[in-house]
Amino acid sequence: MHEDHLVRGPGLLAGITAVASCLPGHEVTSQDLQQRITEESGLRLPDRMLERVTGITSRRTAAQDEYASTLAVRAARRALSRAGLAPYDVDLLVFASASRDMAEPATAHVVQAELGSAAHALDVTNACNSFVNGIDTARSMILAGRARRALVVTGETPSRAVRYAPRGLGQFRDGFAGYTFGDAGAAVVLEAVDRGGIVDVGTETHSEHWDVGGIFGGGSRHPRSAEHTYFTGDGAGLRTVFEKAGTAVLDRMKERTGLDWDDFRHILVHQVTMPYLERFVELTGVPRERLVVTLPRLGNMASATLGVQLDLVHERLRPGDRVLFVGLGGGVSMMTMVWEKS
Structure with missing residues (x-):
């Protein structure tokens, strides 16, 4: 299934007006991580295996007293400051993340309580596409007249879901994707703009593959099972699954917008391992120089990945520059979003 939206025309423009991110201070190298796994599990792994297989040399991890909301609040404060806004200037707050502080209430309320805002607050969750989905949700509410100005935040702490002491090679393999994880936060301010803004959104969903990977505890299936955390x-x-789905979602974006790779200043892509990223380049033909590669030093930051990448390049963008967001998430979903700086 797929759903595409082309958003253009007078009075139908909503754009990103401020960007920020937050990285925890603690750095963990792949060598550090592999040594911890070896010590806690007793497994004997090939030298520098994690770094060689994933292409990740280091990642950031949150401290014990730092939560998903902590990273989101820090990024939110920076975004509001850059926009010259106070928390009460925002009337919609969306916490969009694969991580959360608790099952209930929505983590958006924790973020809002810390910020001191009084906005309509809600969570949006869709694995590693959560942040882009959150931006699209806020954009839609602005265009519908339900919000004037929105703050979309994410705080990702996937390091909390890493199995550091696997019982045997089977568990090590099953949890291997977790060894790519790094923690981060990001935030954007969205509001109505006179030109540019988010001009196109496209999605593709293959939900028959929902059970290929995830964190299956905490819900009604496994409410209190430590094994599923x-x-x-x-x-x-x-x-x-992603390779079988192919490039259709990108092909449709180019057909709708009339844009090609050279029309984008940057192409932001969700990054899991370097071999996956190289395969993406091979399949799509995206120019390598258009990418913002964060994976080697920051790891797989789940839905915060694209927000961190945008923050790294945002100050260098000029009005009229276009940025393409390409999201890939478990479930399984793919997403594109075209944003033009106003």
């Missing part, structure tokens, strides 16, 4: 999944299976 770790990320487990078939990394090769996820890659196969």
